[in-house]
Each structure stands twice: as C-alpha cells, then as structure tokens.
Amino acid sequence: MRIAIVGATGEVGRMMMSCLEELNLQIDQLDLYASAKSCGTMLYYLDRPIEVMELKEDSLLTRYDYVFFSAGAGVARTFAPIAADVSELVIDNSSAFRKDDYIPLVVPEINGDLLHSYSGIVANPNCSTIQMVLPLHILDKAYTLKKIVVSTYQAVSGSGHSGIDTLMKQRKGSTLKGSYPEIIDLNVIPQIGVFLDSGYSTEEEKMDCETRKILRNSNVSVCATTVRVPVIYGHSASVYAEFDRQVDLGEASELLQSAEAIQVHENSYITPLAIGNSNLAHVCRLRYGTDRHSISFWNVGHNVRIGAAANAVNIMKLHARMSGRI
Ligand SMILES: NC(=O)c1ccc[n+]([C@@H]2O[C@H](COP(=O)([O-])OP(=O)(O)OC[C@H]3O[C@@H](n4cnc5c(N)ncnc54)[C@H](OP(=O)(O)O)[C@@H]3O)[C@@H](O)[C@H]2O)c1
Numbered sequence: 001m002r003i004a005i006v007g008a009t010g011e012v013g014r015m016m017m018s019c020l021e022e023l024n025l026q027i028d029q030l031d032l033y034a035s036a037k038s039c040g041t042m043l044y045y046l047d048r049p050i051e052v053m054e055l056k057e058d059s060l061l062t063r064y065d066y067v068f069f070s071a072g073a074g075v076a077r078t079f080a081p082i083a084a085d086v087s088e089l090v091i092d093n094s095s096a097f098r099k100d101d102y103i104p105l106v107v108p109e110i111n112g113d114l115l116h117s118y119s120g121i122v123a124n125p126n127c128s129t130i131q132m133v134l135p136l137h138i139l140d141k142a143y144t145l146k147k148i149v150v151s152t153y154q155a156v157s158g159s160g161h162s163g164i165d166t167l168m169k170q171r172k173g174s175t176l177k178g179s180y181p182e183i184i185d186l187n188v189i190p191q192i193g194v195f196l197d198s199g200y201s202t203e204e205e206k207m208d209c210e211t212r213k214i215l216r217n218s219n220v221s222v223c224a225t226t227v228r229v230p231v232i233y234g235h236s237a238s239v240y241a242e243f244d245r246q247v248d249l250g251e252a253s254e255l256l257q258s259a260e261a262i263q264v265h266e267n268s269y270i271t272p273l274a275i276g277n278s279n280l281a282h283v284c285r286l287r288y289g290t291d292r293h294s295i296s297f298w299n300v301g302h303n304v305r306i307g308a309a310a311n312a313v314n315i316m317k318l319h320a321r322m323s324g325r326i
Pocket of ligand 1: 006007008009010011012013033034035036037038039055069070071072073075093094095125126127157158159160161162303304307308
C-alpha cells in the first residue's frame with residue numbers, strides 16, 4: 001500500500017503516523033509532506049526514519065492508495081483535488097469540503113457505507129462533532145433524535161501545535177495571546193472560530209451542519225456553545241438530546257455499551273487527563289433530561305485521536321477492506 005501524509009509534522013499528522021503504526025499494516029511507501037520550513041525533518045514510522053518533503057505543485061502527481069491531508073483548509077483546497085485526480089482516496093481533516101453535497105463526510109461506524117466503491121475526496125468531520133455523534137447515532141436509531149443542546153470544553157491542541165505552545169508559554173508568564181482572543185491560561189474562552197451574523201461561531205455552526213449531514217437526519221436541530229479551556233488534549237461536552245420516542249434509560253445505556261467505539265462509565269465519570277491514548281468516545285453521567293423524551297450525558301474524547309487522526313485512519317481501514325486492499 002502506498003500512503004502520503006500532507007501536514008505530517010503537525011499535531012494531527014504525527015498522530016496519524018501513530019494510528020497507522022497501531023494498525024500494523026503492510027505499507028510499501030509512506031511519503032511525508034509539510035511546508036518548506038519542515039523540509040528535511042526526520043520523523044519515524046516503526047523506528048524507520050522518513051525525511052519530510054516540502055509540498056510542491058507536482059508532489060501529489062504520484063499515485064497513492066491513500067493521501068491524508070491535515071494542513072488546513074487552504075492547502076486542502078489547492079492540493080486535494082490534484083491528489084484526488086491520480087490517487088484512490090484523499091482523506092481531508094480540514095473544513096474545506098465538509099459542506100459540499102458531493103463529498104462524503106464520514107464517521108465509519110455511522111455512515112461508512114458511503115465509502116463503498118468510492119474514489120476521490122472524503123472529509124473527516126470536526127473533532128467535537130465526531131465524539132458527540134458516535135453515541136447520538138445509536139440513540140437516534142432507537143428513539144429518533146429531534147434536538148441537541150451542547151456546550152463544549154475544548155482543548156488547546158484543537159488549535160494545532162501552536163495552541164499548546166501558547167498555553168505552555170502563558171503558564172511561564174507570557175502575555176502573548178497567540179491565535180486566541182483572550183489569555184487562555186487559567187481562563188475559559190467562549191469563542192472558537194469567528195462569529196457569524198447568527199450570533200453563533202464557525203465552530204458552533206460546524207457542529208450543527210455536520211451532525212445533520214453525518215446522521216442523515218435533516219430534522220435534528222443543534223444549539224451549540226463551543227468553549228476553549230486550558231486543557232492540552234481531550235475535548236469534553238455536556239450534551240442534552242431530545243427524541244421523538246420515549247427513552248428507556250437502562251436500555252439506552254445498554255445500547256451505548258454494546259457499541260464498539262463507545263465506552264460508557266456507569267456511576268463514575270472520566271476527565272480528559274484520564275483518557276490517555278483512547279480512541280473511544282466516552283459517555284458518562286447518563287441521565288434523563290427534562291422529561292422521559294430527553295437524555296443528558298457528559299462526553300469526552302481525544303480530539304487529535306478520535307476527533308481527527310483515528311477517524312481518518314478508520315476511514316482508510318474500512319475503504320481498504322471494502323476495496324480488497326487488506
Ligand atoms: N488538532 C485537532 O484536534 C484537529 C482536529 C480535527 C481537525 N483538525 C484539522 O486538521 C488540520 C491540521 O491540524 P493540526 O492540529 O495538525 O495543525 P498543526 O499542528 O498546526 O499542523 C499543521 C500542519 O500543516 C502543515 N502545513 C502548513 N502549511 C502548509 C503548506 N503550505 N504546505 C504544506 N504543509 C503545510 C504544517 O507544516 P509545518 O510544520 O512545516 O508548518 C503542519 O504539518 C487543520 O485543518 C485542523 O483544522 C485538527
């Protein structure tokens with residue numbers, strides 16, 4: 001199998017290499033690309049050194065089975081179509097193609113069927129959306145989801161490596177805000193992305209649009225408040241969901257427990273610090289909402305793993321199985 005990673009030196013790119021290593025796949029060629037600044041950097045795949053190359057106009061004219069993009073929307077808009085012309089599948093972590101009707105937005109456990117006989121660009125959803133829709137999809141099937149009210153507590157690594165760098169420097173006394181509108185150390189910032197005319201931020205809008213697209217349920221409405229907190233890895237979310245049908249809490253818990261991608265913590269809870277290298281969507285504090293047609297829970301996931309790299313690698317794994325590559 002021939003694989004390329006664009007944005008290999010970033011938070012998601014490096015994690016993608018770890019997730020590929022964990023898969024124990026036979027990879028014949030692994031090419032790593034980043035910006036000119038990282039040209040010549042050595043990264044390691046299963047202890048094998050690989051030199052990072054500068055992404056140039058002709059870099060992706062080579063045919064790969066899978067090309068992963070984690071270099072932002074601008075790079076993806078320019079280079080992903082070029083790669084998609086010659087390679088089998090291009091899996092993009094940015095927001096560049098997520099809203100496009102003709103581009104599948106995939107969480108394999110939910111709508112992996114879209115990958116069947118598919119070649120071209122696949123969009124990887126937003127990090128906080130993935131960890132939330134994994135449990136909500138199960139509950140949607142059982143009780144038909146109508147409304148979601150969610151508040152997130154998102155880690156600084158969600159802004160890329162620079163987010164971690166900003167927080168660590170502020171912890172040592174720096175007053176530079178980096179890409180944040182306020183100091184993030186010892187603080188909570190209720191703004192991720194920029195504000196739209198609706199009053200919602202772009203991150204909140206992503207949770208709304210992407211949830212409906214992934215669940216293929218255009219009737220569900222989402223009211224999201226996305227908040228940055230001084231945590232390095234792991235997004236948390238307080239989720240309230242309303243359903244058409246009456247919910248049986250015990251049954252809902254059992255349904256969630258039987259899903260492979262979900263870990264339910266009964267009579268306890270989990271924090272971002274405790275999730276370690278988990279690729280699962282964690283659900284705890286499961287309880288009725290305002291009545292028997294609603295549910296509330298606390299949701300934690302590793303934003304760079306299940307929120308990005310692990311989901312992207314899962315897309316590749318499912319497509320590789322469907323196309324007989326593995
Ligand atoms: N972090 C998360 O939790 C998360 C979750 C979901 C989705 N995403 C998305 O994934 C993408 C990457 O995020 P990240 O957190 O990994 O960011 P990051 O840590 O800032 O890394 C960005 C990567 O893109 C590369 N890059 C930047 N400009 C480039 C160019 N012109 N040509 C080639 N490579 C270029 C960088 O290379 P250099 O090192 O050479 O600058 C680096 O490898 C973004 O679209 C982000 O929205 C991130």
